[in-house]
Amino acid sequence: MNRITLSGIGVEIPAATITNEELVASFNSWVDAENERRALAGLEPPLAKSDSDFITHASGVRSRHVYEREGILDPTRMTPRIPPRPDEELSVEAEFGLAAARRALDHAGLEGGDIDMVICAASHQQRPYPALAIEIQNAIGARGAGFDMNLGCSSAAAALHVATGLVRSGAQRRVLIVTPEIITGHLNFRDRQTHFIFGDAAVAMVVERLEPDETRPGRFELLDTRSWTQFSNSIRTNFGFLLRSGQENTSVIEMEGNMIKQVGNRVFKEVTVAGHRFIVDFLADHDLTPHDVRRFWLHQANARMNAMILKLAFGKDVGQDRAPMVLDRLGNTAAAGAIVALKEHHEDMRRGDLGLICAFGAGYSIGAALLRMM
Ligand code: COA
Numbered sequence: 001m002n003r004i005t006l007s008g009i010g011v012e013i014p015a016a017t018i019t020n021e022e023l024v025a026s027f028n029s030w031v032d033a034e035n036e037r038r039a040l041a042g043l044e045p046p047l048a049k050s051d052s053d054f055i056t057h058a059s060g061v062r063s064r065h066v067y068e069r070e071g072i073l074d075p076t077r078m079t080p081r082i083p084p085r086p087d088e089e090l091s092v093e094a095e096f097g098l099a100a101a102r103r104a105l106d107h108a109g110l111e112g113g114d115i116d117m118v119i120c121a122a123s124h125q126q127r128p129y130p131a132l133a134i135e136i137q138n139a140i141g142a143r144g145a146g147f148d149m150n151l152g153c154s155s156a157a158a159a160l161h162v163a164t165g166l167v168r169s170g171a172q173r174r175v176l177i178v179t180p181e182i183i184t185g186h187l188n189f190r191d192r193q194t195h196f197i198f199g200d201a202a203v204a205m206v207v208e209r210l211e212p213d214e215t216r217p218g219r220f221e222l223l224d225t226r227s228w229t230q231f232s233n234s235i236r237t238n239f240g241f242l243l244r245s246g247q248e249n250t251s252v253i254e255m256e257g258n259m260i261k262q263v264g265n266r267v268f269k270e271v272t273v274a275g276h277r278f279i280v281d282f283l284a285d286h287d288l289t290p291h292d293v294r295r296f297w298l299h300q301a302n303a304r305m306n307a308m309i310l311k312l313a314f315g316k317d318v319g320q321d322r323a324p325m326v327l328d329r330l331g332n333t334a335a336a337g338a339i340v341a342l343k344e345h346h347e348d349m350r351r352g353d354l355g356l357i358c359a360f361g362a363g364y365s366i367g368a369a370l371l372r373m374m
Helices: 020-040 052-059 092-108 132-140 155-169 264-284 303-314 334-344
Strands: 003-012 017-019 063-065 117-121 145-149 174-181 201-210 220-229 295-298 354-361 365-373
Touching: 003 092, 003 155, 003 334, 017 020, 020 052, 052 303, 092 132, 092 174, 092 201, 117 132, 117 155, 132 145, 132 174, 145 155, 155 174, 155 201, 155 220, 155 334, 155 354, 155 365, 174 334, 201 334, 220 264, 264 303, 264 354, 264 365, 295 303, 295 334, 334 354
Parallel strands: 117 145, 117 174, 295 354
Antiparallel strands: 003 201, 003 220, 017 063, 174 201, 220 365, 354 365
16 A cells, blocks of 8 residues: 655635625625515514624634625625636636646646646535536646545545545555635525625645655655545535426526525534544544644634534643634635645644644535644
């Protein structure tokens, strides 16, 4: 079985930002207009307003970067304005992923032609086919094959699990994982429970074979990966190809009710317990405890949730140095979040230090990768 390195990590954060205050002002102005309409129509009860202090306290999110700001804050639209492109042009999501992919290749000191498999793993794919991974494979000039996969916010961690297996067994030599998350395109900015949660980001990683005695200072050896799932409807989207067939008017797709929905407090409780158990068990299988791990790059969904998972694991509060957060300025960037935290917080690690990527989300799903600095 081959040894493996995570030799390249690339991140692309879009420039545009939206603060909680801006988001809440737009939401509340829509609520005012909607409540007037509802009162005239005799609809009860009136809709409740959103609140930026609640958002900061409940989630830890203060601001988010978005792929396209225009349209999101317009109370008559509340959806980013991302024009369709001709089929001959690079698609929006492939282009976003490509920016991160090029950085990951640079970081690994590789070119597109060195890659023999591309996996595009994200919580939202722009289309079912042709696979975005194949479009990215074509754009970078990679060999071999590409395919898309989706495991909600655990998509990148699950792709690491797949890529690690393929490289370890010798089936592939170098796999490029690309995770472009344009989650604002599928977020219901009129839903008070979820409108504040997400932001956009793309990440990419190169997983490649190491020679038996090879060491690459400043890069991680990928020691092991694991994926876990258990069915739950608590985070769900019903958007998909059968929507049209279920409607009388087949010329308009009904979006309301078919975007991201989440029972946030249930997810919080259930995934905190499952996440803690998963981490402790995964480490125990390597004769490790959380104390042996220098750094945790956890899923960036909720600051309080991560603090609680770590408190259960360590028996005390642990801070940013042990488990850095990027959520406050980026929001929940779905499967990209833990990898952004990894990219921004690993250069101070010493040879031999262990680190754990652990992402969790819809499914439910949890995925992890155990790394050691070479
Ligand atoms: N502004 C003001 N009040 C709000 C609000 C908003 N935007 N959204 C909800 N509230 C209200 C609720 O209506 C509720 O009011 P009530 O007590 O009168 O019923 C109250 O705030 C508490 O709501 P709750 O949903 O229990 O809040 P919470 O503390 O659980 O925080 C989340 C909500 C979404 C931030 C949190 O549950 C969470 O992050 N969950 C985990 C999500 C996750 O990990 N997902 C997986 C990865 S995608």
